[in-house]
Each structure stands twice: as C-alpha cells, then as structure tokens.
Amino acid sequence: MLxxxxxxxxxxREEEEYSYRGEAHIVRPLAPESLSDEEWGDYLFFRSNPKGIHHEMWYHAVGCRRYFNVTRDTLTYEILESYLIGQQPAVTGATS
Ligand SMILES: [Zn+2]
Known part of the structure; x- marks a missing residue:
C-alpha cells in the first residue's frame, strides 16, 4: 500500500483515498483547430510510459477533493515527492 x-x-494518507488521473504536465494546445489529425491524436491518446521516474496527476477524492502532482518511480513504486499543480518537480530524469 502506498x-x-x-x-x-x-x-x-493511504492510497485508497486517492485516484490516479494520468500523466502530469499535459498541456492543452492553445489552437487545437490548427493541429493536424496526427498531432491532435498524439495530444489526446499518447502518453509516456517510462521505466523509472514518472510525473503523475492524482486526485484526493476522499479528502480535500483537489488535484496535485506526484513523482513516482515506476520500478519501485516509491513516491519521491508531491507538489501542487503549476509547480515543477524537483526530481526529474529517468533512473534507467
Ligand atoms: Zn488533500
């Protein structure tokens, strides 16, 4: 349990209070109508799946009901930090 x-x-708090909401730092295109179908598809459907450091967005569903970001090592499941939306992570880079 995390x-x-x-x-x-x-x-x-325990993991059950939260829900995972996907990769963090995904920025919506400012002018989506100017994107090609391939670029729009990349924005909608393609996410990174790193082996190592991953930045994720989580939702505190049973607590404050607010969003925040987490840096987690996908190899060990260790959570290295949590930080507010709009902030940049202190831990970056892949471990392998
Ligand atoms: Zn909270």
Whole structure:
C-alpha cells in the first residue's frame, strides 16, 4: 500500500483515498483547430510510459477533493515527492 502525501492537506494518507488521473504536465494546445489529425491524436491518446521516474496527476477524492502532482518511480513504486499543480518537480530524469 502506498502512502501519498497531499500537498493541500499537508499529510500522508493511504492510497485508497486517492485516484490516479494520468500523466502530469499535459498541456492543452492553445489552437487545437490548427493541429493536424496526427498531432491532435498524439495530444489526446499518447502518453509516456517510462521505466523509472514518472510525473503523475492524482486526485484526493476522499479528502480535500483537489488535484496535485506526484513523482513516482515506476520500478519501485516509491513516491519521491508531491507538489501542487503549476509547480515543477524537483526530481526529474529517468533512473534507467
Ligand atoms: Zn488533500
């Protein structure tokens, strides 16, 4: 079981209180009508699946009901940090 620190509540709670909402830092195109079908498809459907450091968006569904980001190692499941939406992660780069 993972303990996840919510930066809004400022405490670590059990994983069951949260839901995973996908890869973090996905930016919606400013002018989607100018994209090709391939570029729009990439934005909608393609996400990274790294072996190692991954930045994820989580939702504190049973707590404050707010979103935040987590940096997690996909090899060990270790959560390395949590931070607010709009902030940049302190931990970056792949481990392998
Ligand atoms: Zn919270």
């Amino acid at each position: 303990l996840i620190h919510c930066p809004h509540c400022r405490e670590a």
